[in-house]
């Protein structure tokens with residue numbers, strides 16, 4: 001089972017990279033490098049240490065923003081899901097946030113908070129938080145009522161019900177929301193670096209493009225994707241450890 | 254109220270001690286009248302079965318007794334105290350099991366004790382005993398999705414037994430177990446009723462099961478639900494569990510119940 005899924009993952013990687021290499025060799029565009037060119041550019045980035053200093057910069061708003069979104073998002077989501085009044089008050093805000101055109105909001109953020117870390121953290125939060133909040137509140141509201149009834153029949157307090165029934169029951173969907181939120185946070189972090197001030201990985205991308213060093217630009221983009229995938233896999237492991245037996249057959253990467 | 258009393262209900266005249274009484278209980282779900290002015294007494298230390306067609310309000314009555322639902326009017330008393338919510342004197346076996354899918358069998362069985370703040374080693378010791386009793390030894394660390402329907406039901410049964418309540422509310426507790434296990438459970442239930450001074454309120458769809466295990470059978474008829482008849486099988490109770498199913502009185506009562514319920518099936 002495990003070996004087979006690893007094999008399939010490798011196969012799909014070979015197909016994707018093969019297609020990339022072919023497309024680069026045709027080439028589909030003079031600005032599209034081959035896979036191997038990009039990988040060697042990536043190796044250079046690693047060897048001269050550029051990538052580490054870049055990520056030290058990029059990870060700051062990303063980690064802060066994702067942490068705030070996760071904690072605040074899950075907290076708010078629980079609250080919204082448990083209380084009808086709160087639902088009325090807050091759900092619309094997050095629905096609007098989720099569909100707001102972020103690029104149009106960035107100038108406003110810059111006006112209000114300048115071009116520093118704060119604005120970038122905001123961008124990450126705007127990207128990451130809505131899906132976390134909406135997933136959490138939806139999952140909480142859909143806790144099977146028979147389980148809550150069981151908890152009450154066996155004398156659980158409200159606190160017991162929330163901690164021992166509602167949260168574990170909602171956890172697969174909360175985690176799904178976290179995964180989506182974190183992916184969106186990655187996009188937000190890069191977007192902030194491209195639209196506010198070029199720093200970190202966003203700077204590598206902007207600068208490489210301006211000097212037409214496309215392999216280096218794609219290497220930077222590729223590194224973001226790899227980091228996001230690694231992080232999401234880590235999150236899934238955490239979930240499996242925390243909630244054993246809760247795997248009810250939703251997709252595992 | 255149209256209630257015919259069985260001849261065996263003679264000791265009705267004596268002052269029978271009731272563990273649970275329902276007095277003129279009504280319950281509506283919106284426009285649906287699930288229960289209307291239902292009154293019924295449950296003698297202490299005995300097993301009373303609620304028998305009736307699907308949708309006649311058996312689960313509703315059980316949940317009102319458990320304190321999970323509030324009646325629209327009327328009241329329930331347990332040990333002469335009016336029920337206002339769930340209490341440690343009652344335990345519930347749910348029709349749809351209500352197991353925590355993320356918790357192992359042993360944690361599920363111990364869950365009632367966990368909510369009461371019993372220490373982990375102590376509650377797991379107690380849970381272990383009841384897991385053995387319902388025949389799930391060796392499955393302590395399995396998860397509900399790894400069990401068959403009948404095994405899940407037994408987890409729910411063990412969980413209710415583990416909290417050692419004086420009143421056990423059992424909503425079709427044997428509906429998903431196989432026929433052999435079911436017969437064994439019926440015998441176990443009889444000896445449980447005999448040896449423990451607990452009051453059992455039992456819901457089943459099986460007429461034979463009802464007559465086999467009950468001290469008192471309340472036949473409920475639907476829309477709105479009311480008690481149409483109370484039967485107290487008594488003659489064959491002490492004739493040994495092997496002989497009950499051949500006893501003429503047993504067969505008579507089964508026939509009688511069938512003829513009064515059959516019109517609701519057709």
Ligand SMILES: Nc1ncnc2c1ncn2[C@@H]1O[C@H](COP(=O)(O)OP(=O)(O)OP(=O)(O)O)[C@@H](O)[C@H]1O
Pocket residue numbers: 282283285287306307308309310311312313314348
């Ligand atoms: N939560 C609810 N909301 C609305 N109507 C309900 C609800 N629960 C039960 N009812 C209605 O009340 C009536 C009695 O339901 P109940 O579950 O008590 O029946 P039951 O006797 O347990 O049936 P079964 O033998 O099929 O389990 C039914 O007509 C049902 O439609």
Ligand SMILES: [Mg+2]
Pocket residue numbers: 311312313348424
């Ligand atoms: Mg029912």
